[in-house]
Amino acid sequence: MSNIDRRTLVKGSLAAMMAGAAFSRGALADTSEPILLGVSGPLTGPNAQYGTQWKQGFDLALDEILAAGGINGRKLAYNFEDSQSDPRQSVAIAQKFVSDPRIVMELGDFSSPASMAASPIYQRAGLVQFGFTNSHPDFTKGGDFMWSTSVSQADEQPLLAAYAVKRLGLKKLAVLHLNTDWGRTSRDYFVKAAKEYGAEIAVTEGYIAEERDFRSTLVRVRDSSPDGLILISYYSDGALIARQARQVGLKQVICAASSVYSPKFLELGGDAVEDVHVGTRYFPEDPRPEVQKFIAGFKKKYNGIEPDAFNAYAYDAMNMAAAVVKIGGTDRRAVRDAFTKVKDVSSVIFGTATFDVESRRVKGAMNAELVVRKGQFALWDGKPT
Amino acid sequence: MSSWLDYTINGLIVGNVYALVAVGLALIFGVSRLINFAQGSIYLVGAYIGWVAVVQLHMPLPLTIIVVAVAAAIVGLIIERFGLRPLQNSVRIAPLLATIGISFVLDQLVMLTFSPNPRALPSQLPDVRFQVGGGTIGPLDLLIAGVGLTSAILLFVFLRYSKLGWAIRATAQDRDAAMQMGVDVNRVNQAVFGIAAALGGVSGLLVGMYYNQIDTAMSLQATLKGVVAEVVGGAGNVPGAVIGSLLLGLVESYGVAVFGTSYRNLFAFLLLVLVLVLRPNGLFASARQAPPEPMTGTFIAPSRPVRIPRWALLAAAAAFAILPLLPVSFYVLQTLINAWLLGMLALSLTLVAGTIGQVSLGHAALLAIGAYTSALLSLSFAVPVGLAVIGGGLMSAALGTLLISPSFRLRGHYVSIATLAIGEIVSLVILNWESVTRGPIGISGIPPLSLFGYELIGPSSIYWFSFGVMVVLALLQGRLLGSHLGRSFRAIRDDDIAARAYGLSLNRYKSLAFIFGGFAAGVSGGIAAHLYSYINHETFNTQQSILALTVVILGGLGNVVGAIVGSVALVGIPEMFRIAAEYRILIYGIVLLLLVRFRPQGLLGTM
Numbered sequence: 008m009s010n011i012d013r014r015t016l017v018k019g020s021l022a023a024m025m026a027g028a029a030f031s032r033g034a035l036a037d038t039s040e041p042i043l044l045g046v047s048g049p050l051t052g053p054n055a056q057y058g059t060q061w062k063q064g065f066d067l068a069l070d071e072i073l074a075a076g077g078i079n080g081r082k083l084a085y086n087f088e089d090s091q092s093d094p095r096q097s098v099a100i101a102q103k104f105v106s107d108p109r110i111v112m113e114l115g116d117f118s119s120p121a122s123m124a125a126s127p128i129y130q131r132a133g134l135v136q137f138g139f140t141n142s143h144p145d146f147t148k149g150g151d152f153m154w155s156t157s158v159s160q161a162d163e164q165p166l167l168a169a170y171a172v173k174r175l176g177l178k179k180l181a182v183l184h185l186n187t188d189w190g191r192t193s194r195d196y197f198v199k200a201a202k203e204y205g206a207e208i209a210v211t212e213g214y215i216a217e218e219r220d221f222r223s224t225l226v227r228v229r230d231s232s233p234d235g236l237i238l239i240s241y242y243s244d245g246a247l248i249a250r251q252a253r254q255v256g257l258k259q260v261i262c263a264a265s266s267v268y269s270p271k272f273l274e275l276g277g278d279a280v281e282d283v284h285v286g287t288r289y290f291p292e293d294p295r296p297e298v299q300k301f302i303a304g305f306k307k308k309y310n311g312i313e314p315d316a317f318n319a320y321a322y323d324a325m326n327m328a329a330a331v332v333k334i335g336g337t338d339r340r341a342v343r344d345a346f347t348k349v350k351d352v353s354s355v356i357f358g359t360a361t362f363d364v365e366s367r368r369v370k371g372a373m374n375a376e377l378v379v380r381k382g383q384f385a386l387w388d389g390k391p392t
Numbered sequence: 393m394s395s396w397l398d399y400t401i402n403g404l405i406v407g408n409v410y411a412l413v414a415v416g417l418a419l420i421f422g423v424s425r426l427i428n429f430a431q432g433s434i435y436l437v438g439a440y441i442g443w444v445a446v447v448q449l450h451m452p453l454p455l456t457i458i459v460v461a462v463a464a465a466i467v468g469l470i471i472e473r474f475g476l477r478p479l480q481n482s483v484r485i486a487p488l489l490a491t492i493g494i495s496f497v498l499d500q501l502v503m504l505t506f507s508p509n510p511r512a513l514p515s516q517l518p519d520v521r522f523q524v525g526g527g528t529i530g531p532l533d534l535l536i537a538g539v540g541l542t543s544a545i546l547l548f549v550f551l552r553y554s555k556l557g558w559a560i561r562a563t564a565q566d567r568d569a570a571m572q573m574g575v576d577v578n579r580v581n582q583a584v585f586g587i588a589a590a591l592g593g594v595s596g597l598l599v600g601m602y603y604n605q606i607d608t609a610m611s612l613q614a615t616l617k618g619v620v621a622e623v624v625g626g627a628g629n630v631p632g633a634v635i636g637s638l639l640l641g642l643v644e645s646y647g648v649a650v651f652g653t654s655y656r657n658l659f660a661f662l663l664l665v666l667v668l669v670l671r672p673n674g675l676f677a678s679a680r681q682a683p684p685e686p687m688t689g690t691f692i693a694p695s696r697p698v699r700i701p702r703w704a705l706l707a708a709a710a711a712f713a714i715l716p717l718l719p720v721s722f723y724v725l726q727t728l729i730n731a732w733l734l735g736m737l738a739l740s741l742t743l744v745a746g747t748i749g750q751v752s753l754g755h756a757a758l759l760a761i762g763a764y765t766s767a768l769l770s771l772s773f774a775v776p777v778g779l780a781v782i783g784g785g786l787m788s789a790a791l792g793t794l795l796i797s798p799s800f801r802l803r804g805h806y807v808s809i810a811t812l813a814i815g816e817i818v819s820l821v822i823l824n825w826e827s828v829t830r831g832p833i834g835i836s837g838i839p840p841l842s843l844f845g846y847e848l849i850g851p852s853s854i855y856w857f858s859f860g861v862m863v864v865l866a867l868l869q870g871r872l873l874g875s876h877l878g879r880s881f882r883a884i885r886d887d888d889i890a891a892r893a894y895g896l897s898l899n900r901y902k903s904l905a906f907i908f909g910g911f912a913a914g915v916s917g918g919i920a921a922h923l924y925s926y927i928n929h930e931t932f933n934t935q936q937s938i939l940a941l942t943v944v945i946l947g948g949l950g951n952v953v954g955a956i957v958g959s960v961a962l963v964g965i966p967e968m969f970r971i972a973a974e975y976r977i978l979i980y981g982i983v984l985l986l987l988v989r990f991r992p993q994g995l996l997g998t999m
Contacts, residue, residue, distance in 0.1 A: 051500070051977045053609040055508035088970060094924050094931055095730050099967065102726035102851060120931045123836060124924035128726075131849060145836040145926070186654050186823065188928060191832040212653040213832070215823070217613045219603055220409070222402035222527070223648040223656075226395055229526065243510045247603055255398070255527040274512045275605050278519075 041082035052091035064321025094124035105132035139324035164196035177235030186213030246276035269315035407641025412595030413618030422628035432615030433498035438593025464593020496981030626674025695993035716852035736916035746950030749885035754815020762914025781918035788914025834928025948994025
């Protein structure tokens, strides 16, 4: 298990010396230079929309952090590198970040292949990789520098199953899921929990992300005669499925995972998403102060646009990063250790967030039971639809 | 049983949607013998112009359709005039690549203007639905079917009975003869591009309304499905494109019915490969079509390669070899590691596409086979990583050659389309064959590279390792090209009939080229798998196949040094423009267009 390459050591210490030099210069300019985070995520390519949403959430959090006096008097800033969620680019970005002494922590990447391809580099260099959309069960197993505020599907899916089976009384379910690592993992946790609650799974259908036409899939669903449809989808494909389900004459109750929670879901789904039930981790009308502060700030900054879940993840992640850096300072190892020390950080998704040191994830996501009524998300009043 | 009626209706409905794109592609192919990879982008532009018209300007639907058609036609005319006409007398690959470049540019411009968030594009048609079978059909379904069929019939009549239509057909049959008869070939081309673009734009609008959703990532899928439908129907045949689209829709729908949703696209691409193998000109190709394209050599630009003196190559190799000893950042090393891995893929592609003339658009599949083989060998069978990577190379060589061999008898463009399909099929098999590939969950925890029991984990050691492997592969390939075998390869590329007459067995030599090429690509994929430690079916995608082809064209087809220079350039250029963030794919597209325009034979020329 020894490293073959001694020159790396020599070079490493050279780099360390240079970094040290840079650091002492940095120390002089301590209060004017911002503390820098690295972000690796998609700004172009097929996932570009999520990178854009991240930026909105980050920028809002940074405004608030600065208004509250920054990190011990210093500004916090990030350097967003576009990876297109492509693993070849995320590994190059990882090398860029680990060899840039100003970067104290990395956030991202968006997809599992891009994130986990970069993990070995962050782990070896001892720079925290803070993945806040990485629900792949193996992400935090990459090493003790991998941390995540992404809600583990093991945590979330039983809540959705309870909503569908126990609260809505659905007994025979058809599950449609995005056929990715996320969708597949979620489906497995959902099916397991639903069965434990006594439901029967009539059919499960996985579809690929580029799919637009679900009519034939829905005929299969119809033929299995379920009394409820479960969508493990993002908002765009979730809206498509709901529309087409109504078009082909399926009238069953539809229940969807929190990932459809977005104003876009209502806009894209139109009348078809009326009465769709959604278990979600945050809800604008949730009276909790963290949520209200986030919504108000977001609408003010972005001309009245309603935030959605990805905005909230990014916002939470930036606040969490700030809390960690406040404790850990600018030393990378101390930043890693600070993850074990932060307690009860105010969070939209979790209420207050504290890491579970074993799994390096946060547990106890909030769950609101929503239903779409008159084109708006509303808290479910307990009445069957 | 009644469900079969529903599956049939659904298949026909989605087939109609495909037909809207396929008709435009067929028209252009009929006249210019060009697969227009930008058609999907025009469809995208049409959808967004429609969104502005409907949502912002509140135009009624008939007016919206006219506005979209006119605007899209103008875009088409601009593409024809400035993107493609200057390439008229250039090699055949040049316009093909230009359309890829144009699609990058258009997609990015739309994305920068409208942001990548999906938008709702409401249909203004009344929401009445008629019960058919177990499902329903609405006015928009009928409108789409109407537009698809009407445009196909109108085009057919136009081509057969109008003067311009005659000119178009004459140009399609024999461009030079048409020119001698006084046909203004440029005007014909313009007309065709205008019509095809108008159709493409309107289809984007209608499909957007149909799904009530448009987003900036919709163009590639539209192009892919349109190309499949068009080739199945018979490239260049407009009614054939409509029938091919309906057939594609039906096959997908029945595929879902029998095997489930996750197999849907698998059947689309299997249909394509089957049609190409059994009826290479498509199901409805007429006997009086234009003379068939030559088997090979269509894409090769005659040129004198730039000879780089041996000492310069040695010096460059030495400079790159000592790079990790100099104070360069790990980021630079990692970027170059990516370049060396891409270089191995490019070596593979330049051999099959450049030296023997089989242009492959599915080369990422070879990476995937190598990566999965190597990852599984080392994880499940505890094979040492060094051997596992070689195993990946061997598996890519064997399986890749086997999969591609049905395409050996195809010609010109059809080879690229068959390989594109095979690439997609490999990716979908990986997604669905869960017991072996672990399906969508992917493979994690792949052990790092190691050699004789030593782990290579620092960037410097990985750099040396990948650089070394690439140099060895390049030397072997250089040796191969200089040998008798290499000359036989080039003979097949330049004139397959003469080569056959001379006694060369085409299939055997093509297989040999794919075996060598498959090995290099498989090794590259294997190394990548151990470098990333996690792979899934999306790690090696169509984009990488297109990137590899671009590299090979950039460097010069068949040119070993060119493949490596091209890799360094194309890994480096996007990294240099990283600062430009959202704009860098736009810049990349423009660079590609300029290159195709001014140096179609590649930087170092064709060998």
